[in-house]
Amino acid sequence: MVIWHTNTVLGLDYPVRTYCSFVFAATICSYNFHWWLTPTTNEHSHRLIWGGRHRNLQLALGLLGLAGAAWFVWPLRMHWMALGVSIVLTALYTAPKLPHRPFLFLRKIAIAKTLFLALVWTYVTSVMPIWIAHHPLDANAWIFLLHRFFFTYASCILFDERDLESDKREGIRSLITFLPEHTRRNLYYACLIVAAGCAAMLYPFAPGILVSIMIVPVLLLAALTGTAKRNHSDYLYYFGLDGLVMLAPVLHLLWLWL
Known part of the structure; x- marks a missing residue:
């Protein structure tokens, strides 16, 4: 998707x-x-x-x-x-x-484990298709890639915070295990702001409804942040937070059908 x-x-x-x-x-x-x-x-x-x-x-x-x-x-x-x-x-x-x-x-x-994960997601779902299709990396393509990366990275930060203790026990270091809590929080919300801002910058290259569709998962992730930090349920993380990565494509598909 x-x-x-x-x-x-x-x-x-x-x-x-x-x-x-x-x-x-x-x-x-x-x-x-x-x-x-x-x-x-x-x-x-x-x-x-x-x-x-x-x-x-x-x-x-x-x-x-x-x-x-x-x-x-x-x-x-x-x-x-x-x-x-x-x-x-x-x-x-x-x-x-x-x-x-x-x-x-x-x-x-x-220590860049989380960055690697977000980079892999972005590379496989966005960069590699652009590369294989020989599509020029123009300004709109870069803005789209930055939106995808920063939204994915914000989601990965929540997963890493959940796994903080287990990573420490296994001796696995990441940027999240290294940074203090207030810096992690600032980094997380900065990623969400950049992701939303990049989506907005795609207008008028993309229709306004499509830009809105891309911003919706960012807002929902921000709204779920407090719940995700209190509740480490697998269902919340692997269906809810992971599902938000696919939400914009699903909404986009429904919009085309309607």
């Missing part, structure tokens, strides 16, 4: 079905390997408890996703540089989970 939103707003033309199939398979692969490598330390997370009981399933899905990604990446092989960057970024995010000395060292220096 997010890739579709990028394609529609910027008018991109490239093999969309093949690319989306690759992204779907690669996401299944990276997500399951990431959590397969994550120890079950948070007793209050039903998702982590469930994952700890089904590690064989996570491994199987990871391997299945890897096979699917390898299958769909072949028709896109002429874009090997763009694809290679995505693989490196994804690997850098998961590498600190590996229990080997070179990767354990990354836990101490990978």
Whole structure:
């Protein structure tokens, strides 16, 4: 949905079905390997408890996703540089989970973990489609990319704050574990303001209703901030906060249908 939103707003033309199939398979692969490598330390997370009981399933899905990604990446092989960057970024995010000395060292220096995650989301859903479609990186494209990145980064900050204690126990450092609370709060709200501002700047390149649609998830995320800090429910985070990333594309699609 997010890739579709990028394609529609910027008018991109490239093999969309093949690319989306690759992204779907690669996401299944990276997500399951990431959590397969994550120890079950948070007793209050039903998702982590469930994952700890089904590690064989996570491994199987990871391997299945890897096979699917390898299958769909072949028709896109002429874009090997763009694809290679995505693989490196994804690997850098998961590498600190590996229990080997070179990767354990990354836990101490990978303070940009949250930045990496937001960057991967933005790169895969927005930058790489622009690159593959040979679309010029004009002012409107840059503004759209900044909107996508800062909104995603704000959401990632909430996830990192929730996982603050578990990251400290695992020895995983991030910018969020390093910064004091008031600085994290200022950074979070600054990201929301920039995300909303960039969406507004897309007018008149994008219709006013579309600009409003892009601002709605930013406002909802700001409204849910207090609840998210008090309630660490998996349902709130993985359906509510994660769902907000997809809300603008869904509203955009409904607007086109109506």
